[in-house]
Amino acid sequence: MKFFIDTANLEEIKVASQWGIIVGVTTNPSLIAKEGRKLVDVIKEITTLVDGPISAEVQEGNAEDMVKEAFTYAEMHPNIVIKIPMTFEGIKATSILSSHNIKTNVTLCFSVAQAMMAASAGATFVSPFMGRLDDYTNDPEAGYSLLEDIRIAYDNYGIETEIIAASIRHPKHIEQAALAGSDIATVPFKVFTQMIEHPLTTKGLEIFRNAK
Ligand code: E4P
Numbered sequence: 001m002k003f004f005i006d007t008a009n010l011e012e013i014k015v016a017s018q019w020g021i022i023v024g025v026t027t028n029p030s031l032i033a034k035e036g037r038k039l040v041d042v043i044k045e046i047t048t049l050v051d052g053p054i055s056a057e058v059q060e061g062n063a064e065d066m067v068k069e070a071f072t073y074a075e076m077h078p079n080i081v082i083k084i085p086m087t088f089e090g091i092k093a094t095s096i097l098s099s100h101n102i103k104t105n106v107t108l109c110f111s112v113a114q115a116m117m118a119a120s121a122g123a124t125f126v127s128p129f130m131g132r133l134d135d136y137t138n139d140p141e142a143g144y145s146l147l148e149d150i151r152i153a154y155d156n157y158g159i160e161t162e163i164i165a166a167s168i169r170h171p172k173h174i175e176q177a178a179l180a181g182s183d184i185a186t187v188p189f190k191v192f193t194q195m196i197e198h199p200l201t202t203k204g205l206e207i208f209r210n211a212k
Pocket of ligand 1: 006026027028107127129131132166167168186
């Protein structure tokens with residue numbers, strides 16, 4: 001499973017990219033707003049830090065407007081992926097962009113049916129949201145089941161759309177995403193710092209340090 005970082009914060013991206021395990025970045029309107037800067041400026045800087053797919057989300061609207069906005073981002077750098085919301089207009093925009101060989105990431109996916117529509121539209125990536133689904137259903141395995149089911153459905157038909165496990169809240173989600181066969185997990189910086197930790201690792205380090 002590949003790791004993307006789910007942030008628009010350049011400092012977090014700089015630190016994480018030095019670990020050598022980050023191969024892409026996802027942003028969304030909330031993450032961009034948190035930085036208090038324009039999307040194009042942030043995205044441009046991210047392209048200098050990470051050499052891999054970088055998702056820039058278009059504003060929800062009609063397909064024509066979304067395609068127009070998408071072209072301005074796609075022209076900025078070959079690594080830009082257009083993140084598009086799961087609506088009929090979004091699906092339409094995804095089909096159009098896919099016919100122009102522009103990479104897309106269909107976001108806000110909460111069902112296999114939606115994931116199948118994204119794939120049929122030629123989406124490069126689909127982003128099922130684990131945390132938000134777990135919260136909505138009050139079931140800590142709801143996101144996990146969704147990823148497993150999308151994996152089965154895609155494998156049934158040899159669908160190449162890559163599954164990005166998104167809305168990750170804790171390391172357990174990473175384990176679930178990997179066990180479900182997700183292609184990618186997009187991980188907030190904080191969750192990366194939690195993933196490296198284990199009480200027995202800390203204890204083991206202490207034992208080895210004191211062994212001298
Ligand atoms: C990434 O593509 C998504 O926009 C992001 O993971 C959503 O996370 P959230 O549910 O924590 O906002």
